[in-house]
Amino acid sequence: MRRFDYAAPTQTFEACALLADRGEEACALAGGTDLIIQMRERGRAVPLVVSLRNLADLKGISQNDDGSLTIGAMATGGEVTDSCLVRDHALFISEGAELLGSIQIRNRGTLGGNVGNAAPSADAAPPLVAAGACASIVGAKGTREAAVGDLMTGPGQLALGPGELIQSFTVPALPAHTGTRYVRHVPRLEMDIAVVGIAALITLEDDLETIKDASVVLSAVAPTWPHARTAEEVLKGQPVSEKLLAHAGEAAAEDSRPISDVRASAGYRRMMVDVYTRRAAATAIERAKAAS
Numbered sequence: 001m002r003r004f005d006y007a008a009p010t011q012t013f014e015a016c017a018l019l020a021d022r023g024e025e026a027c028a029l030a031g032g033t034d035l036i037i038q039m040r041e042r043g044r045a046v047p048l049v050v051s052l053r054n055l056a057d058l059k060g061i062s063q064n065d066d067g068s069l070t071i072g073a074m075a076t077g078g079e080v081t082d083s084c085l086v087r088d089h090a091l092f093i094s095e096g097a098e099l100l101g102s103i104q105i106r107n108r109g110t111l112g113g114n115v116g117n118a119a120p121s122a123d124a125a126p127p128l129v130a131a132g133a134c135a136s137i138v139g140a141k142g143t144r145e146a147a148v149g150d151l152m153t154g155p156g157q158l159a160l161g162p163g164e165l166i167q168s169f170t171v172p173a174l175p176a177h178t179g180t181r182y183v184r185h186v187p188r189l190e191m192d193i194a195v196v197g198i199a200a201l202i203t204l205e206d207d208l209e210t211i212k213d214a215s216v217v218l219s220a221v222a223p224t225w226p227h228a229r230t231a232e233e234v235l236k237g238q239p240v241s242e243k244l245l246a247h248a249g250e251a252a253a254e255d256s257r258p259i260s261d262v263r264a265s266a267g268y269r270r271m272m273v274d275v276y277t278r279r280a281a282a283t284a285i286e287r288a289k290a291a292s
């Protein structure tokens with residue numbers, strides 16, 4: 001591992017200034033479960049590492065007066081998984097966070113780091129996109145909001161300016177009769193990277209038999225975390241049935257843009273998108289009914 005300078009500022013504006021001053025030479029460090037591995041095992045040179053560990057305004061999970069939920073970027077996978085607020089608000093955010101590596105990885109790796117690393121196979125980010133979460137982004141010019149779904153522009157690429165950091169994620173209050181589910185397919189049960197991940201959010205009409213709204217977001221089968229727009233349109237306004245879910249699964253497979261690599265071929269991934277979209281949507285529908 002190459003030598004690097006290390007700073008651990010206590011104020012967010014200081015962290016942003018350090019990152020902005022050193023540009024490409026500097027990188028933010030949250031839990032380090034992606035960054036340190038890139039530096040140690042893949043030879044990535046980062047002359048200045050700026051730790052976010054002392055920044056109080058990037059921490060915590062809280063409910064807001066309007067019913068939305070704010071999750072600090074430095075909330076660890078373990079904190080997100082264990083939070084009753086998160087589980088009650090949108091269970092699939094908890095389910096995505098619970099899949100981050102092992103207990104040890106979850107105790108270090110953060111939600112901000114999962115989004116910040118911008119891996120197409122991320123597990124914690126897609127549920128945020130499906131829930132319509134907004135990121136609060138802090139930089140030298142102040143704070144701005146951006147949809148999490150607009151942040152990732154490609155593998156390892158985030159739409160952040162020089163010195164900008166994600167401060168927190170705000171997940172809007174979800175409508176009545178809503179259920180969620182995040183599922184992934186991995187060859188091994190633990191400590192593996194998703195071959196396919198599906199985040200599904202379904203809202204039912206008052207009759208609990210018709211789909212009012214649907215949000216389906218894909219992981220590991222495209223360069224970003226895209227909505228499966230055709231599948232969403234297939235589901236919206238339709239009565240729940242096996243046939244409908246099968247149709248949505250096929251549509252999601254068409255929406256995906258997988259590649260072949262050492263983990264799976266593009267064709268296999270597409271088939272798994274079909275299967276896992278049906279499963280995720282079916283569980284989200286069950287949960288929407290159970291919660292009503």
Ligand SMILES: Cc1cc2nc3c(=O)[nH]c(=O)nc-3n(C[C@H](O)[C@H](O)[C@H](O)COP(=O)(O)OP(=O)(O)OC[C@H]3O[C@@H](n4cnc5c(N)ncnc54)[C@H](O)[C@@H]3O)c2cc1C
Pocket residue numbers: 027028029030031032033034035036037052058073074099100101102105108109110111112113114115116117118121122123124164165166167191192193194
């Ligand atoms: C053994 C192992 C298993 C893993 N399994 C999984 C898995 O199953 N699923 C999965 O999705 N991931 C997995 N990971 C990857 C990793 O644990 C997660 O992506 C984790 O959420 C990264 O968080 P971190 O805090 O460690 O990020 P870091 O490594 O500290 O940072 C990652 C990137 O995000 C940037 N960043 C961090 N915080 C911010 C912020 N607030 N604002 C802007 N940029 C920021 C950093 O600059 C860096 O570029 C695994 C990793 C390991 C080592």
